[in-house]
Amino acid sequence: MNESESEIQARLLAQALPFMQRYENKTIVVKYGGHAMGNPELGKAFASDIALLKQSGVNPIVVHGGGPQIGAMLNKMGIESKFEGGLRVTDQKTVEIVEMVLAGSINKEIVALINQTGEWAIGLCGKDGNMVFAEKARKTIKDPDSNIERVLDLGFVGEVVEVDRTLLDLLARSEMIPVIAPVAPGRDGATYNINADTFAGAIAGALNATRLLFLTDVPGVLDKNGQLIKELSVAEAHALIADGTISGGMIPKVETCIDAIKAGVQGVVILNGKTAHSVLLEIFTEHGIGTLIVP
Numbered sequence: 001m002n003e004s005e006s007e008i009q010a011r012l013l014a015q016a017l018p019f020m021q022r023y024e025n026k027t028i029v030v031k032y033g034g035h036a037m038g039n040p041e042l043g044k045a046f047a048s049d050i051a052l053l054k055q056s057g058v059n060p061i062v063v064h065g066g067g068p069q070i071g072a073m074l075n076k077m078g079i080e081s082k083f084e085g086g087l088r089v090t091d092q093k094t095v096e097i098v099e100m101v102l103a104g105s106i107n108k109e110i111v112a113l114i115n116q117t118g119e120w121a122i123g124l125c126g127k128d129g130n131m132v133f134a135e136k137a138r139k140t141i142k143d144p145d146s147n148i149e150r151v152l153d154l155g156f157v158g159e160v161v162e163v164d165r166t167l168l169d170l171l172a173r174s175e176m177i178p179v180i181a182p183v184a185p186g187r188d189g190a191t192y193n194i195n196a197d198t199f200a201g202a203i204a205g206a207l208n209a210t211r212l213l214f215l216t217d218v219p220g221v222l223d224k225n226g227q228l229i230k231e232l233s234v235a236e237a238h239a240l241i242a243d244g245t246i247s248g249g250m251i252p253k254v255e256t257c258i259d260a261i262k263a264g265v266q267g268v269v270i271l272n273g274k275t276a277h278s279v280l281l282e283i284f285t286e287h288g289i290g291t292l293i294v295p
């Protein structure tokens, strides 16, 4: 007979008990990507995992994305999505929609899901409590044919330049679970759209988080034979990028992991957000389920 969701939760809770002390009072930043959202059952399981972390004495912080959802809204408004180097080219009209979708509907949806578990979530973006400041991203791209580097003008795409932890420290001592959208102001008064992986890395780095989890749509970093690599050092990760084993969207993700570790995060995990209860299975089991990247 199939287990009901409440039976699954009870079983996971019983399995989790021996591991709970390990992360007591520790900060775990969870990046919840747009591709991992969308399935209501998975969404509920994610929210109950975050609630259970909080109940176990962990300080969970959710940073979410929403790339596909922004794309769908732009499409409805007759605006075409354009990416360069994996980042959304963001003009004034687009940044208004990005803020509306990320800091509005998606943020509140996640907050509501966590609140339905009985816990207290609070929805924020980089603007709230002067938490994050950004500046215009300075990206260059190499033309593969001519090898000439050119500067990309991505409009209102930002890079995090400052994180003020005051509000997050306050919330860590409270009942509230922060759910943060990757939108931040510049000192120039503009609003910037920031890649959610980069944003989560900056938050985790500023807080010296014990763990940063990236929920994506693959089990973790896979080797040349498609097998999951359980643990990777920074040096090994560089080598897998250099030999082409890590490619596409996984390159900036792993590079963000490396930056986060250099900034003081103890371990970063890439795992499958499409596996129900993936957060608990990672944190509260002996070996986890994804790829752990360590210094």
Ligand SMILES: Nc1ncnc2c1ncn2[C@@H]1O[C@H](COP(=O)(O)OP(=O)(O)O)[C@@H](O)[C@H]1O
Binding pocket: 033, 035, 197, 215, 216, 217, 218, 220, 221, 222, 223, 245, 246, 247, 248, 249, 250, 251, 253
């Ligand atoms: N070595 C690798 N291991 C796992 N995934 C890889 C690897 N190389 C490339 N990828 C690709 O990276 C993708 C994840 O990156 P991306 O789509 O940007 O994630 P997200 O949208 O969740 O942020 C995977 O779906 C896979 O197609």
Ligand SMILES: CC(=O)N[C@@H](CCC(=O)OP(=O)(O)O)C(=O)O
Binding pocket: 032, 033, 034, 035, 064, 065, 066, 067, 068, 070, 086, 087, 088, 098, 157, 158, 182, 193, 194, 195, 196, 197
């Ligand atoms: C600059 C940039 O590209 N920003 C992203 C922000 C959302 C995001 O990163 O969402 P996922 O994690 O779901 O991909 C965007 O506009 O799509």
